[in-house]
Amino acid sequence: MGIFDALNTSVGGLQAxxxxxxxxxxxxxxxxxxGYKGIGTSFEDLIPDATTPSRQVAGGVTAFAQATITTQGTVSATTVATNMAINGDGFFSVQKASAVVDNVPVFTGVTDYTRRGDFQVNANGxxxxxxxxxxxxVTVDPKTGNPTGNVPQVLQFQNNFIPAQSTTAIQYAANLPTTPKTPASSGAQAGTITAGGGINxxxxxxxxxxLGTPAPPVNAFFTGTIINNDNTTPAAITAATQLVGTASATSNDLATAITPPASLTVNGKTITFSTAQTTSTTDSSGNVTIGIxxxxxxxxxxxxxxxxxITGATTASTVNSGKLVLSTGTNQDLVISGTGNALAALGLSAGTTVRATGTNPGTGIVTGNDLTAFTNESISGGAVTAFNAAGTPINVQLRWAKTDSASxxxxxxxSWNLFYxxxxxxxxxxxxxxNTGTxxxxxxxGSLASPAGSAVSVPAVSVDxxxxxxxxxxIGxxxxxxxASTAGAATINNLTQNGFAAGQLQSVAINNSGIVV
Structure with missing residues (x-):
């Protein structure tokens, strides 16, 4: 290497x-x-051309840029909801506007990639x-969050004024308890609709x-024949007359003792008179054994x-002038029969006593006078905010009332009715x-037998x-x-509506899954 080569090599080193x-x-x-990634420098030696390997001399040096674009940068927090950073591998898909015509960007369709994530919404959205x-x-399914396409497009969010949309449909899904627990149910007479969590x-x-529902039947009475006691001076029996005893001047027992085997059948349930016990018992099926x-x-x-x-009568059966006066109750007509001498000993006869016709047909409404009774005999059905044509939010409260029970x-x-x-x-x-009228x-x-369709129409709804x-x-x-529900309350699984208030796009943000919301 001559002096010139030595100087040239030195200059090359300085340039590197x-x-x-x-x-x-x-x-x-x-x-x-x-989003900037630092650029490193790598040096490489230059080997001079030498025809004689044994006379090889040290060469010069050159420098090359070493890109670090795939290296993870520092993630910094900002207060801008649309700023993003990629933690790990990957790039943002972007496009550069080639021109702006009438304040609208024009794109060439060429996709570029960047890790710069300081995105903000401009005037065009x-x-x-x-x-x-x-x-x-790419667009995503709003319910699942899964992509619905695979071809990225330049994102644009419309910020035009959106007029209000009135609510026309409510999506409803719920489980109603077999036995509702209402404030009135715990203290109600057993065997009544109220005790079963329903509305009376x-x-x-x-x-x-x-509206238009026939008035429910009301209580009626069956009156038996006069029965005397076994006193030496016979007198008409009373409710206190004993079923078992010995005739005397002070006795008050049935004149004709009930002799087993003897029984009464009331609305399908059996009342058996037994000498094997001295108390009254009721089994799990509602059958009664009276000890004599x-x-x-x-x-x-x-x-x-x-x-x-058995009948669930709220008006108690009585004894009047030696005659048994039996209440039918309101659940069903009184059907009574017997075996042995049970009917005769009590002054009764087999047959059916029809309930009386009611005088209070359905009106389809709950008045202010009846608010306490209604809230005590119904359960909450949830609430939803609906919107009228002007976009005014309206709180729609719902309640369920059980109107009949298979029990x-x-x-x-x-059977149930829904109220708003x-x-x-x-x-x-x-x-x-x-009352929504259905x-x-x-x-x-537990499945819904009726209505058969999935849509229930409620006309002319207004709130305050x-x-x-x-x-x-x-209702799908x-x-x-x-x-059955241990809480005795309705479980609301879905309660949504299709209305919304008027407005404009207020903000755009990115959630942790990278979805624009």
Missing amino acids: QSFALQNISGNIANASTT NLINGAGYYLMG PADFASNPLP GPTSTLTVQSVLSAIDG LGTGHQD QTSTSATGAQTAWV NFVFNAN GQVLGNLTFN AGTLTQF
Whole structure:
């Protein structure tokens, strides 16, 4: 190597070091540049051309830039909801606008890639980063969050004024308890609709069942024949007359003792008179055994109480002038028969006593006067915010009332009515709640038997003077059920509506899954 070559090699070394210093300077200058990746420098030696290997001399040096674009950078927090950073491998798909025509960017269709994530929404609704690149993305299913396409498009969010949309449909799904636990159910007479968690129209000044529903039957009475006691001076029996005893001047026992085998059958349940016990017992099926053993002190009242327990009568059966007066109750007509001498000893006869015709037909409303009875005999059905044509939010409160129960016996089935609150301040005869007018009937397996369709129409809905108009409750197949619930309350699985208020796009943000929301 001559002096010239030595000088040339030295200059090459200085140039290589200068190139490295330029990279270092650039890295320092861009220390605060979002998405910037530092550029390293690598040096390579230059081997001079030598025809004689034994006379090989040291060559010069050159420098090359070493990109670090795939190296993870520092992630910094910001207060901008659309700023993003990629932690790990990957790039943002972006496009650069080739021109702007009438304030609208025009794109070439060429996709670029960047890790610069300082995106913000511009006036056109695009997400653009500090380098002027427009973010691209694919649409996702709003329910599942899964992509519905695989071809990215430049994202744009419309911020035009959106007019209000009134609510026309409500999606509803729930499980209703087989036995609701209402405030009134725990203290109600056993065997009644109220004890079963239901609603008793007799407790209301205005029958809340659907408009046009016939008035429910009311209690009627069956009166037997006069029976005397076994006193030496016979007298008409009373409720205190004992079933077992010995005739004397002070006795008050049945003149004709009931002799087993003897029984009464009331509405399909059996009352058996047995000398094997001295107390009254009831089995799990509702059948009663009345003890008439030698030391029994049970009375005619014991028989009356057993009958009322079966019929669920809230008007107690009595003894009047030696005659048994039996209440039918309101659940079903009184059907009575017997074996042995049970009927004759008590002055009864086999037959059917039909309940009396009621005088309070369904009005389809709950008035202010009946609010206490209604809330005590119904359960919450949830609430949803709906919107009228002006976009005014309206709180729609719902309640369920069980109107019949299969537990009441033959001829009964599990039925419910749905109510919505139309006035939060109703008093007196003013309407507070409105029956939607549909009987929801359930099969024994908990499935909905009727209505058969999935849409239930409710006309002219209004709440506190705000008119919603006609609403449709959409109940999908299998989404409204009746199963046992330890809480005795409705379980609301879905309660949504399709209306919204007027407005404009307020903000755009990115969630942790990378979805624009």
